[in-house]
Amino acid sequence: MSSIYRRFYTEVCQTLFRQPNIVDAAEPLIQRVFPWFRADFYAARVLQIKPQAGCLRLKLQVSRFFPLFTPGQHLQLRVSIQGVPMERTFSICSSVQQLHAQREIELAVKIQPQGRFTGALSGELTPGSYVHLGAPTGDFALSQDHAACLIAAGSGVTPLFSMLNSLSRLTVPLLFVYSYRGAAQLLFAEHWAELQAKFPLLQLVLWDSAVNGRLTPERLFAKLQPELRGKFLLCGPTEFTQDFRAACLAQGVSPNQISTESFGLLQRTAATSQPVRLTLGRQQHDLGGQGSILQRAEQSGLVLRYGCRRGVCMQCLCDKSSGVVRNLLTGELSDAGAGRIQLCISEAVSPVELSSEGLVV
Amino acid sequence: MNHLQNPQPDAMQLDSLALELDQLLLKEKARLGQADARYLQQLIFWQRCAALCGRLGMLLCWFSWWWLVPAVLLLALAKILDNMEIGHNVLHGQYDFLRHPRLNSQQYEWDIACDAKSWQRTHNFEHHTYTNIIGLDRDYGYGLLRLSADLRWRLQNSWQFLTYLTLSTFFQWGIAYHELAAQRVFFGRKKADRHSQVSDQQLKSAFLTKARRQLLKDYLIYPLLCWPVALPVLLGNLAANLLRNWWTATVIFCGHFTGQAQVFQPADCIDESRGHWYYRQILGSSNFTGPRWLHILTGHLSCQIEHHLFPDLPAWRYPALCHEVRAIAERHGIPYNSGSFGRQYLSVLQRILRYSRP
Numbered sequence: 001m002s003s004i005y006r007r008f009y010t011e012v013c014q015t016l017f018r019q020p021n022i023v024d025a026a027e028p029l030i031q032r033v034f035p036w037f038r039a040d041f042y043a044a045r046v047l048q049i050k051p052q053a054g055c056l057r058l059k060l061q062v063s064r065f066f067p068l069f070t071p072g073q074h075l076q077l078r079v080s081i082q083g084v085p086m087e088r089t090f091s092i093c094s095s096v097q098q099l100h101a102q103r104e105i106e107l108a109v110k111i112q113p114q115g116r117f118t119g120a121l122s123g124e125l126t127p128g129s130y131v132h133l134g135a136p137t138g139d140f141a142l143s144q145d146h147a148a149c150l151i152a153a154g155s156g157v158t159p160l161f162s163m164l165n166s167l168s169r170l171t172v173p174l175l176f177v178y179s180y181r182g183a184a185q186l187l188f189a190e191h192w193a194e195l196q197a198k199f200p201l202l203q204l205v206l207w208d209s210a211v212n213g214r215l216t217p218e219r220l221f222a223k224l225q226p227e228l229r230g231k232f233l234l235c236g237p238t239e240f241t242q243d244f245r246a247a248c249l250a251q252g253v254s255p256n257q258i259s260t261e262s263f264g265l266l267q268r269t270a271a272t273s274q275p276v277r278l279t280l281g282r283q284q285h286d287l288g289g290q291g292s293i294l295q296r297a298e299q300s301g302l303v304l305r306y307g308c309r310r311g312v313c314m315q316c317l318c319d320k321s322s323g324v325v326r327n328l329l330t331g332e333l334s335d336a337g338a339g340r341i342q343l344c345i346s347e348a349v350s351p352v353e354l355s356s357e358g359l360v361v
Numbered sequence: 362m363n364h365l366q367n368p369q370p371d372a373m374q375l376d377s378l379a380l381e382l383d384q385l386l387l388k389e390k391a392r393l394g395q396a397d398a399r400y401l402q403q404l405i406f407w408q409r410c411a412a413l414c415g416r417l418g419m420l421l422c423w424f425s426w427w428w429l430v431p432a433v434l435l436l437a438l439a440k441i442l443d444n445m446e447i448g449h450n451v452l453h454g455q456y457d458f459l460r461h462p463r464l465n466s467q468q469y470e471w472d473i474a475c476d477a478k479s480w481q482r483t484h485n486f487e488h489h490t491y492t493n494i495i496g497l498d499r500d501y502g503y504g505l506l507r508l509s510a511d512l513r514w515r516l517q518n519s520w521q522f523l524t525y526l527t528l529s530t531f532f533q534w535g536i537a538y539h540e541l542a543a544q545r546v547f548f549g550r551k552k553a554d555r556h557s558q559v560s561d562q563q564l565k566s567a568f569l570t571k572a573r574r575q576l577l578k579d580y581l582i583y584p585l586l587c588w589p590v591a592l593p594v595l596l597g598n599l600a601a602n603l604l605r606n607w608w609t610a611t612v613i614f615c616g617h618f619t620g621q622a623q624v625f626q627p628a629d630c631i632d633e634s635r636g637h638w639y640y641r642q643i644l645g646s647s648n649f650t651g652p653r654w655l656h657i658l659t660g661h662l663s664c665q666i667e668h669h670l671f672p673d674l675p676a677w678r679y680p681a682l683c684h685e686v687r688a689i690a691e692r693h694g695i696p697y698n699s700g701s702f703g704r705q706y707l708s709v710l711q712r713i714l715r716y717s718r719p
Contacts, residue, residue, distance in 0.1 A: 015574040018472065028405040028406045040462040080395070
């Protein structure tokens, strides 16, 4: 019944306003009064911007319409960089309770000084300015009924910190390993002692890789063999999570007990950039530049549709007619023939020909 | 008028033309940003206000039918802005860089009978690629009017001035049916050399869906919502649609069918260089001058030459480019056709009449 009602409502709105719903149609009028209003995003006011450990920690005030999230989920952050809105995906690092009580969420945005988005972010935002958020998504979550090992590296600690911070009590043992490089790179430094004191069953390992060396599965397992049990949640750079996943599997952990969340693309890039030809309708573009095909298209001045930029959302799917690409998340090579690839995580390792009808924004 | 009567530019001149225009485009594209976002936002706000006030204003007919006049004018203004400055330009992808979820060339749907996707195929692709090439650009005379000696005279051309008036009156339906006519979807024998990316079935269903929604909206739902004054509201909507049709047809005719606008043969454009494409766009279009509000009402198609050179640049930037484009055209010996609105329109009427005789 509700689906019939919904279809009727959509049809009426399409007929009267040529928009799928009345909020979309009224957006220009609402924006006159509330300039921060967007029909497709949740507006959030910046309360605090705090640089910490190479990240920008943003505390955001959201409205009561912002949906409740599951700790570990991520969302799209949309900010206008020099007047042009751009989106990137970040994990929520604050607790569910903080959203519930204060309508606040926090993000820790890793600053890439050369990055088009994060590099320009601190110049665009001041306390009081508005940003726009997508709905939280993702199934990276912690079950409170089973023992678990949470292993994070660098800014990969953000979703795991949200999980830990959202726990009201801990009835099962929990191992939390966080690797960072040097005391200056320790995120959430002010909270760790407090969390350890709050949860006696929590075994917290803060691994300073500047002192102890890079955190590898061998080093960790050698130190903590007996406690490794339950579910594994891994979050960090792609190479880090891949190494730990492989090591866990080698230890006899079942694959469905391991969930991972990765960021960054594999560093093993091709020495020379291969020619890529993208056909959009009747136009042909030879892409210059470096990096993933999506990045190269953008460097060549094209505006393509994209979403998460890390291989999750399938917004940038494109038909490949020929050529070999490397998946920058897994390092896998595609076959040379026709297929579908995600442009954000594909890098050309041979001359590549692509074509797409619907990719242009 | 055929372009061959002009001094023909050689390949080097065309390359230099392409280089200079490309540089101008790059320079302007580097400026895109906040100003464009603000312009579009303001524009849509005022368009929605005009539409709302127009539709609500018609309710005042309860007191006096005279209220219909300002209400119809406001609604016509809203429809013209939606058609020309918002719809036409957004569907060209001029504002795609703003990454708005709905105000982009793939999602936007406008308040005229033509389905946006169909228009993009016939206008963005056919018309803008093959501008004024006889036989390839079906927008040249819309298959109804003879506007050049390159086309064979037929008996029906003798009364083509009346055809022109009828076309202007039903302009939105002409545009809506344009692609279906080419594909002979409902009747007529299929042309062997016509290829399409979409099936006849899809064309039909898109056309009927959009037509149904537009007719229901203006001639059933809104009149019924205003029940005691249903008849004046229905007539008011009809009048607003008519005004919009006449206006858009006039603007578009002034952009392409003025006395000086020139035509090309398919043979002129085989393996065409970018320079020759630019050359053809300048010769095939014509500008008219006027105050800023006139530019906005035409969707900046008063700067048709700039629009044809840079179809995906936000249109409100065209007037600022006119001087530079004109200087570039003159440096390369290409006539730049510009004049007042009245003079250009007069030359359109003369052209329609002149070619109605063999």
